[in-house]
Every structure is written in structure tokens, then in C-alpha cells.
Amino acid sequence: MPFDLSLYLITDAELCAEFGLEKTVEAAIQGGITMVQLRDKYASDEQMIAQAKRLKAMLSGSGVPLIINDRLNVALASQADGLHVGQSDTAVQEARNTLGQHAIIGLSINTPAQLQEAPVELLNYVGLGPVFATGSKQDHAQPIGFDGLAWLANACQLPSVAIGGLKAEHMAQVKAAGANGIAVISAICGQPDPRLAAQAFFHDRL
Ligand SMILES: Cc1ncc(COP(=O)(O)OP(=O)(O)O)c(N)n1
Ligand SMILES: Cc1nc(C(=O)O)sc1CCOP(=O)(O)O
Ligand SMILES: [Mg+2]
Numbered sequence: 001m002p003f004d005l006s007l008y009l010i011t012d013a014e015l016c017a018e019f020g021l022e023k024t025v026e027a028a029i030q031g032g033i034t035m036v037q038l039r040d041k042y043a044s045d046e047q048m049i050a051q052a053k054r055l056k057a058m059l060s061g062s063g064v065p066l067i068i069n070d071r072l073n074v075a076l077a078s079q080a081d082g083l084h085v086g087q088s089d090t091a092v093q094e095a096r097n098t099l100g101q102h103a104i105i106g107l108s109i110n111t112p113a114q115l116q117e118a119p120v121e122l123l124n125y126v127g128l129g130p131v132f133a134t135g136s137k138q139d140h141a142q143p144i145g146f147d148g149l150a151w152l153a154n155a156c157q158l159p160s161v162a163i164g165g166l167k168a169e170h171m172a173q174v175k176a177a178g179a180n181g182i183a184v185i186s187a188i189c190g191q192p193d194p195r196l197a198a199q200a201f202f203h204d205r206l
Pocket of ligand 2: 127128130131134136140163164186
């Protein structure tokens with residue numbers, strides 16, 4: 001499936017609880033998000049597979065791919081479009097072997113050494129960050145700032161998405177640093193109007 005990293009929504013069930021996770025994603029699609037990642041550190045595999053299947057049905061025909069965070073078995077069982085893994089998660093080789101050549105596979109990168117060691121031939125994109133410290137990921141690595149982002153994005157042969165503490169006002173700086181887009185949780189999840197929150201990232205287009 002073709003993909004566009006411009007505005008990549010990562011879900012957080014707790015933050016979305018008031019508005020509802022599916023309603024948040026639906027509204028964010030109307031607001032222009034281009035990718036969705038289902039991320040849930042607390043759900044059982046069964047719960048996550050059921051949630052992924054509901055999202056996959058909802059996204060059908062939208063052109064927005066569904067990526068699963070961490071769990072290869074969930075990605076496989078739900079027929080999601082891809083998987084995002086971090087440095088300590090399932091190996092990229094195993095993910096590619098299991099999901100096949102058409103799956104969208106992303107890897108988190110925080111340092112030049114991680115980029116150098118990344119199996120680029122097996123990957124579709126990289127997530128670069130955190131740009132800033134964030135409360136959305138308790139065990140996040142050292143923030144890299146826009147200078148670190150620019151270094152990694154320019155050294156990288158793959159499409160890249162910046163992540164970590166980013167808001168709509170950072171879109172221009174992220175693009176100027178050379179990344180293809182922004183990945184966010186709290187700038188959309190838990191916002192009173194997720195559609196408007198997503199639209200705000202594209203105010204330059206208006
Ligand atoms: C697009 C994107 N980039 C980075 C991450 C972080 O992945 P990881 O380091 O595995 O951390 P967790 O999300 O699993 O806590 C991501 N999920 N998505
Ligand atoms: C899931 C995640 N990964 C990160 C990384 O640096 O790899 S930062 C992060 C949380 C992003 O949430 P928010 O947009 O609310 O800051
Ligand atoms: Mg992970």
C-alpha cells in the first residue's frame with residue numbers, strides 16, 4: 001500500500017477515552033491525517049486484534065494505512081498494513097519475513113549509530129526522535145532537538161517521520177529539517193476536537 005508520512009497519528013486509548021478511540025481516528029481522518037498507528041501497552045493481544053480489525057474496517061477506502069505498534073502477532077492476525085518496531089522490539093528481519101514484502105515496516109531511531117546499523121533494505125521508513133521530551137512515552141530516549149533531527153533526516157536514505165513533543169506549530173521546522181512528516185499522540189488524542197487538531201497541522205495549505 002502506498003503511504004504518506006505527512007501527519008501520522010499514534011493512538012493512546014487512555015487519552016482518547018472521553019471522545020472514543022474510533023471516533024478520534026474518524027475525526028482525525030476528516031482533518032487530514034495520513035497514517036494511523038495502533039499503540040496500546042496495556043491491552044491483551046485479543047483486545048488489540050479486535051481493535052485493529054475495527055480500525056482496519058473503518059479505514060477501508062480512505063487510503064490511510066493502519067500500522068501496529070510492537071506486536072507482530074497482532075499485525076499478522078488483524079491484516080494490518082504494517083508494523084512499527086523500536087530498538088528493543090521484534091527484529092526487523094523477523095517482521096519482514098512474517099509480514100511479507102508488501103507490509104509497511106518502520107523502525108525508531110535516536111542516534112547516528114542506530115541509523116548506521118538499521119537494515120535499510122528491509123525498512124519502509126524510520127521514526128526519528130524524540131525531538132522534545134514528552135509525557136506520552138515514559139521511557140523515551142534523550143531528546144535530539146531540531147539539529148539532531150536534521151542530522152538524522154539528512155543522513156537517512158529512507159522516508160522519515162519526526163516524533164516527540166511535536167505540535168502543529170512545528171510542522172514547518174520539521175519539514176525544513178528534512179523529515180517527511182510528523183508523528184503525534186497528544187496533539188490529537190484527547191483534544192476537544194480531533195478534526196480541528198489535525199487540520200491545524202496543515203494551516204500552511206489553506
Ligand atoms: C512513528 C513512530 N516512531 C517512533 C515510535 C517509538 O517506537 P518505540 O521506540 O518502540 O517505542 P514505543 O512506541 O513502542 O513505546 C513509534 N511508536 N512510532
Ligand atoms: C511513541 C513515542 N515514541 C517516541 C520516540 O522518540 O521514539 S516519542 C513518543 C510519544 C509521542 O507522543 P507526543 O506526540 O504526545 O509527544
Ligand atoms: Mg516499541
